[in-house]
Amino acid sequence: MSTILSVRDLWVTFGTGLTPTTAVDGVSFDLAEGETLGIVGESGSGKSVTALSLLRLIDAPGRIGSGSVVDYRGRNLLTLPAAALREIRGAEIAMVFQDPAGSLNPVLRIGEQITETIRAHRTVGRRAARDRAIELLDLVGVPEPEERIDAYPHELSGGLQQRVMLAIALSCEPTILIADEPTTALDVTVQAQVLQLLADLRRRLGMAMIVISHDLSVVAQLADRTAIMYGGQFVEVAPTRAMFSEAVHPYSRALIDATPRADRAIARLPTIPGSVPSATQWPRGCRFHPRCGSAWARCRETLPPLVRAAEERDVRCWLTEEPARRSP
Amino acid sequence: MTEHPLVSITGVSKVFLTRRGLFQAGREHRALDDVTLHVRRGETVGLVGESGSGKTTIARILLGLLAPTTGSVQFDGIDVHAANSMTLRALRRRMQLVFQDATGSLNPRVTVGDAIREPVMVHGLHTGAALADHVAALFEDVGLDPALTSKYPHELSGGQRQRVAIARALSVQPELLVLDEPVSALDVSIQAQVLNLLADLRERHGLTYLFIAHDLAVVRHLCDAVVVMYRGRIVETGDRTALFADPKHPYTAALLSTVPGSERLESRPARSDEAGDAGASGCPYVGVCGHPERDARCRTERPVLRPTASARQVACHHGGNDV
Numbered sequence: 001m002s003t004i005l006s007v008r009d010l011w012v013t014f015g016t017g018l019t020p021t022t023a024v025d026g027v028s029f030d031l032a033e034g035e036t037l038g039i040v041g042e043s044g045s046g047k048s049v050t051a052l053s054l055l056r057l058i059d060a061p062g063r064i065g066s067g068s069v070v071d072y073r074g075r076n077l078l079t080l081p082a083a084a085l086r087e088i089r090g091a092e093i094a095m096v097f098q099d100p101a102g103s104l105n106p107v108l109r110i111g112e113q114i115t116e117t118i119r120a121h122r123t124v125g126r127r128a129a130r131d132r133a134i135e136l137l138d139l140v141g142v143p144e145p146e147e148r149i150d151a152y153p154h155e156l157s158g159g160l161q162q163r164v165m166l167a168i169a170l171s172c173e174p175t176i177l178i179a180d181e182p183t184t185a186l187d188v189t190v191q192a193q194v195l196q197l198l199a200d201l202r203r204r205l206g207m208a209m210i211v212i213s214h215d216l217s218v219v220a221q222l223a224d225r226t227a228i229m230y231g232g233q234f235v236e237v238a239p240t241r242a243m244f245s246e247a248v249h250p251y252s253r254a255l256i257d258a259t260p261r262a263d264r265a266i267a268r269l270p271t272i273p274g275s276v277p278s279a280t281q282w283p284r285g286c287r288f289h290p291r292c293g294s295a296w297a298r299c300r301e302t303l304p305p306l307v308r309a310a311e312e313r314d315v316r317c318w319l320t321e322e323p324a325r326r327s328p
Numbered sequence: 329m330t331e332h333p334l335v336s337i338t339g340v341s342k343v344f345l346t347r348r349g350l351f352q353a354g355r356e357h358r359a360l361d362d363v364t365l366h367v368r369r370g371e372t373v374g375l376v377g378e379s380g381s382g383k384t385t386i387a388r389i390l391l392g393l394l395a396p397t398t399g400s401v402q403f404d405g406i407d408v409h410a411a412n413s414m415t416l417r418a419l420r421r422r423m424q425l426v427f428q429d430a431t432g433s434l435n436p437r438v439t440v441g442d443a444i445r446e447p448v449m450v451h452g453l454h455t456g457a458a459l460a461d462h463v464a465a466l467f468e469d470v471g472l473d474p475a476l477t478s479k480y481p482h483e484l485s486g487g488q489r490q491r492v493a494i495a496r497a498l499s500v501q502p503e504l505l506v507l508d509e510p511v512s513a514l515d516v517s518i519q520a521q522v523l524n525l526l527a528d529l530r531e532r533h534g535l536t537y538l539f540i541a542h543d544l545a546v547v548r549h550l551c552d553a554v555v556v557m558y559r560g561r562i563v564e565t566g567d568r569t570a571l572f573a574d575p576k577h578p579y580t581a582a583l584l585s586t587v588p589g590s591e592r593l594e595s596r597p598a599r600s601d602e603a604g605d606a607g608a609s610g611c612p613y614v615g616v617c618g619h620p621e622r623d624a625r626c627r628t629e630r631p632v633l634r635p636t637a638s639a640r641q642v643a644c645h646h647g648g649n650d651v
Contacts, residue, residue: 260545
């Protein structure tokens with residue numbers, strides 16, 4: 001599998017002055033052709049900012065400090081001229097956001113919103129663009145697309161609105177789809193349908209995907225590989241199945257254990273003491289050490305690097321060097 | 329005969345009139361349709377369903393915030409909607425509500441200590457030094473440092489704010505807590521802390537919970553019994569373990585099948601299950617139902633909630649066997 005997106009040492013800071021806040025702190029990963037990477041984290045972990053900065057969608061006072069995002073044609077998206085980047089956004093790399101109601105224009109019929117994207121990137125006539133829009137609505141499973149194309153967003157349910165967002169994102173057959181919390185605003189059964197649709201579309205269109213979610217189960221269902229973020233950094237990256245069966249980083253383990261599951265009932269959920277630190281005051285040393293049961297002096301002093309701990313598994317934890325120190 | 333249930337909701341329907349325009353006739357929207365639900369003292373009942381299924385409407389009718397169109401609600405044997413204002417006031421002390429969004433339910437200009445003091449004073453439970461002690465004890469009860477009483481809501485984290493909201497609900501020593509999506513806005517690690525806190529408080533104070541949630545995993549974790557709603561009707565009720573092990577109603581089965589395990593999704597075509605108009609007579613779920621025995625009867629005859637073999641109730645012509 002060839003790499004189609006290569007992210008190296010991405011830094012994103014917010015605020016000005018002497019002590020800007022670091023939201024994303026040295027994130028690196030490769031996305032292979034047709035692969036789905038899941039990024040999981042709690043609020044404030046930097047997962048959404050990571051996604052947005054891949055397409056340079058960070059507004060002031062946010063700033064992409066350093067790093068590179070190189071696509072399959074060798075272009076660095078972080079230094080590309082604005083006009084060239086605009087051609088990539090929405091066409092080769094498309095994005096779907098959490099809140100479809102907020103992302104759709106309430107006073108435009110959905111057909112116009114789909115054809116707008118097609119016509120921005122392709123030279124096609126109105127008629128052809130409309131036919132394509134109907135085709136797309138059918139592809140994403142909107143019933144009666146010929147009629148629904150003239151509907152306004154408020155006339156559609158949340159699930160259908162998210163399908164329309166997907167139709168817009170897919171309109172130019174992107175190579176990479178970035179989905180930021182694609183199902184969070186939806187009801188459970190609708191969520192299941194949209195996840196199913198994403199899995200299906202990925203296979204049929206051969207897209208690579210980056211799925212960002214706070215919900216482990218969403219990522220578990222879609223991703224080939226899962227990255228867990230904490231404090232603006234990747235703390236563990238592994239194939240999804242391996243991540244869920246035997247996470248190595250204490251935070252990954254704790255997060256997986258703290259998630260209630262419907263397939264079993266336990267008397268008491270294991271919890272993670274304390275709360276997520278704020279980006280303005282990361283603790284010294286490992287960012288997770290104040291909440292970690294296994295932390296010792298080294299963790300309080302020095303930030304561990306993300307290292308290859310096993311085959312296909314990268315971990316940012318000193319336990320990889322001194323596994324005997326892991327508390328049960 | 330055992331003691332009467334703490335909460336008895338009997339045959340409650342609620343019809344809202346939606347106005348389409350200034351000169352157009354209103355349309356009826358049946359938010360609740362003949363809902364009967366009992367909560368025994370000390371029990372935790374989970375109310376599950378999608379948005380618009382009527383979960384929150386039930387909570388508001390139970391608390392006397394909304395009048396039912398038909399049916400009655402009794403709390404500890406007292407009819408909530410026939411009570412005079414004195415009785416209602418006393419009842420309200422005994423049943424308290426915790427919302428999903430603690431940020432929205434706490435006044436940003438009032439310290440969290442005052443937010444808790446207020447209901448205690450309104451109900452005249454404590455004054456002076458006893459009041460201060462009471463508030464400090466409540467903070468400790470929900471796992472907060474009493475030094476935080478002088479803070480404003482924005483100075484606390486989301487998890488701490490939800491603890492304040494729980495402390496405020498507990499401040500008047502209620503018997504019933506109605507928890508409306510109390511953890512769905514919280515991060516996973518914080519959600520686990522609050523769920524454990526709710527379990528502890530229930531045991532410590534002998535509380536009864538009506539727990540409204542869309543997340544089945546959370547419901548399974550905390551609740552004794554589960555009530556599944558669909559479009560304003562109860563479609564299935566049962567004991568947690570039995571219901572999760574063997575759902576009888578096709579909607580419950582569909583809900584449970586959406587519960588993500590760690591299994592990866594296979595690819596199969598997915599079409600939106602937009603439920604068609606069920607009409608007044610048939611089963612509300614008929615439009616999207618995937619039950620193999622679905623037939624003409626489902627379209628014409630409305631299934632009523634009836635007991636099945638395993639101490640459950642199911643509103644489906646084909647779900648489970650009659651007793």
